[in-house]
Amino acid sequence: VCEQGIRDSGVACDLIDLQTLVPWDRDAVVDSVNKTGRCVIVHEAPKTSGFGAEMAASVQERCFYALEAPIERVTGWDTPFPHSTEWDYMPGPSRIAEAIQRTQEA
Numbered sequence: 001v002c003e004q005g006i007r008d009s010g011v012a013c014d015l016i017d018l019q020t021l022v023p024w025d026r027d028a029v030v031d032s033v034n035k036t037g038r039c040v041i042v043h044e045a046p047k048t049s050g051f052g053a054e055m056a057a058s059v060q061e062r063c064f065y066a067l068e069a070p071i072e073r074v075t076g077w078d079t080p081f082p083h084s085t086e087w088d089y090m091p092g093p094s095r096i097a098e099a100i101q102r103t104q105e106a
Contacts, residue, residue: 002042005096011104013040021051029055030062037068038103042091047075069106072099 006013014032018024033039039059041052056071074091082089 001091001093002096004093005042006100008093008097009100009104011100013100024055026058026062029059033059033063034066037066039063039067040072040074040096040099040103042074042096042099044076044090046078047073048078050075069103072103074099 002015002017006015014036016025016028016032029039039056041055043050043052045051047053050073052073052075056073059071060067074095076089076091079089
């Protein structure tokens, strides 16, 4: 899904697929943000209180002066998970592409 979103955005991006959250590969993310000046975090959990918020805070603390755009988060909606409309709830390629493009335009 992220790979398709990157293709749809038309922007060359680093894609870091975290395999673990504890511990998460903070150094790889920080290195990428310091190189690109941008960060888009994608995860399926709701935006509020999701792990992406912790990642965004950590990236902001370590990369504040390198950031050229606000950190974007593409997440599930802040609603109960609707099993019957799962694909509308999950972050899709179009939402990911839009977030990538917003970081480029900032």
